[in-house]
Amino acid sequence: LPSSRVPDSAAVAAETISPGSRRRRPFTTRLLHTSVPYLLILPVAAVILAVLGYPLYKLVTLSFQQYGLPELIQRKGVWIGLDNYASALRDSVFWDTLLRTLLFTIANVGLTIVLGTLIALLLVQVSTFVRVLLTAGLVLVWATPVVVAVQVWYWMTNFQNGVLNHILTQLQLGDFFQHDWYATTFSKLSMVTLLIVWGAIPFVTITVYAGLAQVPRELVEAAEIDGASPLRVFRDVTFPILKPILLILTSLSIIWDFGVFAQPYLLIGASHVDASNYLMGVYVFIEGYSHSDFGRGAAISLLMLLMVAAMSVFYVRRMVRTEGVS
Amino acid sequence: VTAVTPAAPAAPAPAVIAPRAAVARRQGRRRVTGIGWNAVGLVVFAIIVFPVFWMISTAFKPDIEINSFTPTWVSSSPTLDHFRDAIDPDLHPGFWDGVKNSLIIVGLTVVLSMVLAFVAAVALAKYRFTGRKVFVALMIGILMLPQAGLIIPLFVVLARYGLTDQQDPLPTGALVGVVVTYMTFLLPFAVWTLRGFILGVPRELEEAAMVDGSSRLGAFVRILLPLVAPGLVATSVFVFITAWNEYIFANVILSDQSNHTLTIWLSYFAGTSRNTDWGGLMAASTLTAIPVVVFFLLVQRKIAFGLTAGSVKG
Numbered sequence: 293l294p295s296s297r298v299p300d301s302a303a304v305a306a307e308t309i310s311p312g313s314r315r316r317r318p319f320t321t322r323l324l325h326t327s328v329p330y331l332l333i334l335p336v337a338a339v340i341l342a343v344l345g346y347p348l349y350k351l352v353t354l355s356f357q358q359y360g361l362p363e364l365i366q367r368k369g370v371w372i373g374l375d376n377y378a379s380a381l382r383d384s385v386f387w388d389t390l391l392r393t394l395l396f397t398i399a400n401v402g403l404t405i406v407l408g409t410l411i412a413l414l415l416v417q418v419s420t421f422v423r424v425l426l427t428a429g430l431v432l433v434w435a436t437p438v439v440v441a442v443q444v445w446y447w448m449t450n451f452q453n454g455v456l457n458h459i460l461t462q463l464q465l466g467d468f469f470q471h472d473w474y475a476t477t478f479s480k481l482s483m484v485t486l487l488i489v490w491g492a493i494p495f496v497t498i499t500v501y502a503g504l505a506q507v508p509r510e511l512v513e514a515a516e517i518d519g520a521s522p523l524r525v526f527r528d529v530t531f532p533i534l535k536p537i538l539l540i541l542t543s544l545s546i547i548w549d550f551g552v553f554a555q556p557y558l559l560i561g562a563s564h565v566d567a568s569n570y571l572m573g574v575y576v577f578i579e580g581y582s583h584s585d586f587g588r589g590a591a592i593s594l595l596m597l598l599m600v601a602a603m604s605v606f607y608v609r610r611m612v613r614t615e616g617v618s
Numbered sequence: 619v620t621a622v623t624p625a626a627p628a629a630p631a632p633a634v635i636a637p638r639a640a641v642a643r644r645q646g647r648r649r650v651t652g653i654g655w656n657a658v659g660l661v662v663f664a665i666i667v668f669p670v671f672w673m674i675s676t677a678f679k680p681d682i683e684i685n686s687f688t689p690t691w692v693s694s695s696p697t698l699d700h701f702r703d704a705i706d707p708d709l710h711p712g713f714w715d716g717v718k719n720s721l722i723i724v725g726l727t728v729v730l731s732m733v734l735a736f737v738a739a740v741a742l743a744k745y746r747f748t749g750r751k752v753f754v755a756l757m758i759g760i761l762m763l764p765q766a767g768l769i770i771p772l773f774v775v776l777a778r779y780g781l782t783d784q785q786d787p788l789p790t791g792a793l794v795g796v797v798v799t800y801m802t803f804l805l806p807f808a809v810w811t812l813r814g815f816i817l818g819v820p821r822e823l824e825e826a827a828m829v830d831g832s833s834r835l836g837a838f839v840r841i842l843l844p845l846v847a848p849g850l851v852a853t854s855v856f857v858f859i860t861a862w863n864e865y866i867f868a869n870v871i872l873s874d875q876s877n878h879t880l881t882i883w884l885s886y887f888a889g890t891s892r893n894t895d896w897g898g899l900m901a902a903s904t905l906t907a908i909p910v911v912v913f914f915l916l917v918q919r920k921i922a923f924g925l926t927a928g929s930v931k932g
Binding site: 328329336337340343344346350351354359414415417418422423425426430433435436437438439440441443446447455469493547550551553554558572573580586589593596597601604608612 | 652655656658659660662663666667669670672673676684685686687688689734735737738740741742744745747749750751753754755756758759760762763764765766767768769770771772773774775777778785798799801802805806809859862863865866870881884885887888894896899900902903906907910911914915918
């Protein structure tokens with residue numbers, strides 16, 4: 293009697309344990325059983341296919357068309373072959389923006405991972421009270437909406453009476469009275485970097501801190517008794533255990549920072565973003581959407597998506613592999 | 619014209635590593651260094667929460683303190699004027715419309731996404747089937763797509779079917795457009811997270827119920843659902859927060875001011891005038907952030923590790 297219940301209960305996984313009982317069931321029941329998971333994922337797959345799959349297909353076709361506002365109204369573009377790509381790739385703005393975005397990404401990811409990891413290591417050293425306080429602060433920052441953070445940053449770095457200028461002057465770091473942080477491209481993007489790194493540190497710190505809990509205490513103590521310096525302990529004991537986590541965090545950060553849009557667009561300001569300070573996300577938005585040149589914008593978007601897809605391969609493969617294990 | 623130098627990350631490292639080395643040299647004085655680390659911890663705390671503190675502090679300050687060249691840290695005569703101004707329909711129209719639009723859009727997104735995502739998550743957690751890996755890769759891949767890169771085709775497609783505020787919109791078309799867009803980008807996240815919660819329920823519990831005579835569906839409803847409920851709540855809250863904070867799609871699809879969400883309302887709050895109403899802006903920012911922060915604090919621990927699943931045993 294129990295044997296007839298087992299296959300019903302634990303789905304396909306259990307069926308492989310008792311293959312004998314599967315053969316006894318009629319064909320139609322088996323067909324129904326195998327189709328169940330497909331029916332369950334069908335709604336999600338359908339929404340994604342319609343709202344993402346179709347636009348992705350449109351992205352490819354748009355990139356080969358002259359498609360501006362008139363074409364949008366007539367709902368029909370003019371086929372122009374590779375002209376959009378040629379025009380984008382021949383434009384020095386494209387290459388400048390790409391290079392700027394790569395350097396921006398390296399700086400942002402580097403700062404985020406290094407500072408995030410250092411704060412996680414600090415969390416291990418401090419008393420329970422300071423740890424709880426610091427963690428609460430990190431979660432508060434994490435919870436702050438991006439658009440809100442932008443407004444606060446905009447206010448703090450304002451040249452007239454922003455508090456940043458006041459604090460820097462008070463700390464005797466120089467005369468920052470009415471210093472304009474948005475005067476040069478480098479300075480503008482540094483402010484964007486500060487904002488992004490500030491917002492991204494909590495996720496990194498809290499994840500790395502969770503990873504530090506996996507470092508066996510005996511191993512660290514043994515190394516210390518053997519006379520290893522803290523730096524050596526970190527390099528040879530802690531770091532190898534943290535490495536998979538840091539790899540995941542780094543690849544996620546690269547993907548996020550390369551495609552960032554809201555922070556630079558809003559902090560620099562819609563009326564001040566231009567070819568001199570574009571990042572890829574802002575660039576496709578302005579050139580494609582704001583200028584209503586959807587065809588050329590689609591070509592640049594597609595190039596950008598392909599770059600991000602290449603960067604994502606590592607992360608996605610890793611996640612799919614761990615999925616199979618668990 | 620290159621903008622950013624990658625040299626910056628190295629700068630803060632030596633300062634912190636040096637005291638670490640000192641710890642080893644003076645093992646006997648652990649208590650002293652303990653105090654040192656706590657002091658560093660407090661300084662880091664102060665720097666990290668300062669922007670949030672400054673937002674709230676400014677929101678309660680009278681204008682005379684805000685516009686002074688020497689800032690006051692905490693107002694000596696706190697006022698609620700800026701909050702009153704920020705939501706005043708004549709001074710800054712659109713706050714209540716924003717709240718209403720945000721609640722409708724976010725509410726619909728949460729309910730629809732959660733139902734569809736839960737069903738798909740059950741399939742991923744409970745069944746092995748051909749194409750499963752492809753589906754998982756698709757889910758994670760979508761999470762990685764930069765939204766700025768998709769705005770053009772999404773806008774063109776949605777505009778063509780009257781689902782934006784531009785180009786002959788259908789009645790409530792933009793609303794539908796923004797909800798389906800949010801669903802597309804939040805479904806993968808919700809499926810992935812819920813799958814983890816379902817896997818967390820011991821299979822034996824369900825099997826025990828069925829041995830006791832329940833049907834598969836009965837066991838599902840009476841055993842699995844209550845046990846997954848906290849995960850469902852946590853995931854819905856996270857979907858809520860992400861949709862509430864979303865900027866780029868809402869800004870493009872809901873170009874009509876009466877359809878703006880609260881986030882879009884805030885992004886236009888400062889306006890283009892030379893003299894920004896900083897007190898009002900900070901009060902508006904505080905109001906926009908409050909629901910998100912409260913909800914986030916409730917669920918952060920449950921959600922934090924979804925994206926690094928497998929590498930961290932959270």
